[in-house]
Amino acid sequence: MNYGLRPLLAFTLVLGGLAGGIFSAPAPTRAAELEEYQRKYISFYQLRPVPYDKYVIQGFQKELPRFDYRLLGTGGRGNLLEFLNLVKKYQLENAGQMAANQENDNVKIGDKVVSWSDTKRIMESAYVFATDWSWGEVDLGHLRRKSKNSNTWLIDLEADLQMKLDIYKLSGSQPELYSQQATSWKISKTYELSNFNEILRIVKEATGDAVDPDNVLVQPLIVEVIKKIPFYAQLLNMNPEASLRAEAEKKLADDGSTGLTTEIKRLNDFILKNQIDSADMAQDQVTVKLSGTETVDTLGIGLDQGFKVIEYRMQNGQEVPVDVGFTKVRELANSQFRLQPIIVGRDYEAGDQMIEYPKTGAGIGFSLGTVPLGFEGQEQNMFVPQASLDIEYSLAQASGVSELYFTFLGGMAMPQQANLSQATVPTGRSVDAGASVLPFDLEIGLMKRWYMRQLIFSLGLRGGALAGTLLGSGLDPTPTALGLGGTLLAGLHYQATADMILGLNLGWRYFSNAEFSIAASSGSSTSPVAYPAMNSNGPVIQAFLNYAF
Incomplete structure (x- = not known):
């Protein structure tokens, strides 16, 4: 309906x-x-x-x-x-x-x-x-x-x-x-569900099994019963x-x-336009002055906002606009703003046409690289392959700091298997031979970029959790582990287009021992598992590609 x-x-x-x-x-x-x-x-x-x-x-x-x-x-x-x-x-x-x-x-x-x-x-x-x-x-x-x-x-x-x-x-x-x-x-x-125990009883009668309301596979059955209650119906x-x-x-x-x-700003009829007032290409500084009583506030011009530089060229007997560069706003004054040339097809000149290039401030990237992974009492493998999804969001306009980003990373590494003859095996529930760990990490943090035209240097710091799932353990539920830590990164990037950045990050990460356990039936405690704790302490290498929206 x-x-x-x-x-x-x-x-x-x-x-x-x-x-x-x-x-x-x-x-x-x-x-x-x-x-x-x-x-x-x-x-x-x-x-x-x-x-x-x-x-x-x-x-x-x-x-x-x-x-x-x-x-x-x-x-x-x-x-x-x-x-x-x-x-x-x-x-x-x-x-x-x-x-x-x-x-x-x-x-x-x-x-x-x-x-x-x-x-x-x-x-x-x-x-x-x-x-x-x-x-x-x-x-x-x-x-x-x-x-x-x-x-x-x-x-x-x-x-x-x-x-x-x-x-x-x-x-x-x-x-x-x-x-x-x-x-x-x-x-x-x-x-608030005031009769939840009665709802669980109905589900149990329908399925013939004990009902775990925390189980995401069972919850749809519970919701269907709730929908039949007169108040919710x-x-x-x-x-x-x-x-x-x-x-x-x-x-x-x-x-x-x-x-x-952002979508409306991208429509051809609604793009903000202006002209370069002065261009000092030796110092990588471009200035635009606003007409009349307009200010950067009244026009909604913000830090790190992008503008393209265009010129008109003859094609098939008509003059058409052609991109010759890309710039970003670096300094805001009352009635003017300064931009930094990023992509330069030719030196900019006073009078060149500037066209707004609206973005949401968000970007998404994909990276491939290696991370250190090991088990307690066993020498680490310093170069385990890992793929990651990276999300970033500009904090420039909120913080007043140019090229400052909030970052989120979710990565998954190649499954690892502990050498039980070398690693430290804790006491706990035994696991099947051949069990292996699927490691993944979730981190959030900050990153700062410095531009030298298309060449970019960056520093980033993230903190989060290193987690692992013990596959093929023979235990139900599947044992999991969680350790806390973080990563320090330095990067060399390249602004390939106004939308795309690619580059290489190098750094170091440390995560504390993540001990494997399984949730007890009550859901409020855990039972240890006889498998070495996972850890990470060593170099990080990431090659990545990022697209800005």
Whole structure:
């Protein structure tokens, strides 16, 4: 079942009679004119009040401060594109009256009477943003204990709140749908299960086996029983707008984000543009000055933000934009900012066109290399092959420190087998001969990069856990081990493109002994296993590739 809401909100991007600016045009047929930013207006037109609209407005105000925002009136419009066509027709038919500034308090467009001020703003508009809200299926999930070892169990009522955004372009002869965007939020409300023992009894009767509610394979059976309880069955049949509205408003308010800003900035018509004011290529410094009263804050320009440098070249009789470089913002002043050249196809010059290259600040990478692994009492293997997934997120704008990143690594190494004749074997439950360890580690930390154009030097520090699963042990459940430690890394990287970095990291890591054990039936204690503790102390080598989003 899909619960839909009529289109609720229209955003009108007002040109205000300004030319050029933030919006780019198709490839020119004559000498291209360089473009600079000029402030525009976004007017919000609410077709009817809906509680989620104000949070979207606040999100755009926060994420796109380069626009001024105006709220138009409210009232039903029916088919938005049809109405915009009628406005365009009215504009053409009444050009003389408008030129003479003969304005009325209200204007009849089609069968609608609209205030003149609202009509005029739409006539001056270049774009209209229209949202459409809907709810997805309601479900129960995320069964869990209230806290570790607690006897109280919780479950969530969940549904996706979806927002579609249609962008209409009005600058041509006829309004047209320019782009469609979409985003969603997972909305949930938590309930405490007061009759959980009775629920487990029903599951046990149905399966004929003892029920372990912590077992992820058993939990779906428990959830199905919960869905049949009248209270929860009624919740599942309710419109999520009624059952989850308060949670949705809180989620949207707390997030403070529309989730669409980066994608909208990437649209050709919405890219921020400016020109280089001065370029000192010997010192790798490029300066851009902002026009009028604009500041880096009002335009939303942040530390480490990327800009491409382009020039126009003749191709098939037309001048087309061609990338000649990539830069990143390194210093922010009130009405200007300094950038560092990263990729340089030719020396930059004053007057070169700068085009914003929006990114989310997140990157994902894959690395192959070696790590040290061993067992207590046994000499370590210093070069065990390992593959890793690396995720990073820029902290530059939050911290004010350029090229500072939060990092997460999840790695898995080649299975290892202890030499029981050399290693120290603790007392505990015996394991089958031939058992081997599958090692993996999870770490979080910080990394700092220093750029010398495309060449990059980095330092990183991570801390986390080294874990292992004892495969082929003959024990149930499977024995596991966990040790704490960290890794210190230095790297030499190369910015291959504006999106991609590749390189080599070298470092040292240390993890304390990770002793193998199995969980007791009560779930609150463990039993030792007669297998040597795993450890790690030695060099780390990683060759990696990273892609920025």
